[in-house]
Amino acid sequence: MDLLQKISDDLKNALKSGDQIKISTLRMVLSSLHNKEIEKKTKGEESKLTDEEIISVLSSESKKRRDSIEAYTKGNRPELADKEQKELECVKAYLPEQLSEDETRKIVQEKIKELEINGPKDFGKAMGVLMKELKGKADAGLVSQFLNEELKKNE
Numbered sequence: 001m002d003l004l005q006k007i008s009d010d011l012k013n014a015l016k017s018g019d020q021i022k023i024s025t026l027r028m029v030l031s032s033l034h035n036k037e038i039e040k041k042t043k044g045e046e047s048k049l050t051d052e053e054i055i056s057v058l059s060s061e062s063k064k065r066r067d068s069i070e071a072y073t074k075g076n077r078p079e080l081a082d083k084e085q086k087e088l089e090c091v092k093a094y095l096p097e098q099l100s101e102d103e104t105r106k107i108v109q110e111k112i113k114e115l116e117i118n119g120p121k122d123f124g125k126a127m128g129v130l131m132k133e134l135k136g137k138a139d140a141g142l143v144s145q146f147l148n149e150e151l152k153k154n155e
Contacts, residue, residue: 003054004033007094021083025090032057055095055136062091063139096136104138108146120151 007026014022033049036057041047049057065088072081092098099107108130111117117126130143 003051003094004049007033021086022090025087029058029061029091029094032061052135058091058095059136062088062095065091099134099138101142104134104142105146107134107138108143108150112147112150117151120148123147123151126151 007029011023011026011030014026033054036053037047037049040049040053065084068084069081069088072078072084111130111133112126115122115126115129126147127144130147131140134143
């Protein structure tokens with residue numbers, strides 16, 4: 001079963017069970033996926049999304065939730081942060097297993113050696129290669145942070 005079908009089926013089950021958080025979250029996710037299909041169609045491409053594109057949209061939705069949690073926490077709105085956290089958990093269920101910080105740091109270190117990256121001037125090159133490999137598996141902000149730290153060590 002493909003990922004889009006799984007999300008649709010889970011929405012139907014949530015509607016039957018009355019799980020309001022899951023219903024609203026999956027509707028937002030499906031809306032974002034539909035918008036991505038429309039975007040592809042207007043570019044003259046086939047509108048059917050690949051699993052990689054679906055994961056990209058899910059990662060974006062996940063990041064939105066994390067940013068909202070941070071903002072609500074800073075704004076002393078724990079009830080809204082809690083709601084966003086529940087939505088985040090719902091979205092994360094469809095994402096591939098995330099790498100730990102240690103695993104991510106290790107991959108960054110290995111790629112720097114493999115690509116023979118010399119310093120901060122090669123940041124873009126390294127980040128491009130790393131994100132191709134880690135897309136959907138690791139947070140881009142974390143990858144960027146680790147890459148900066150490693151490049152500063154190598155200066």
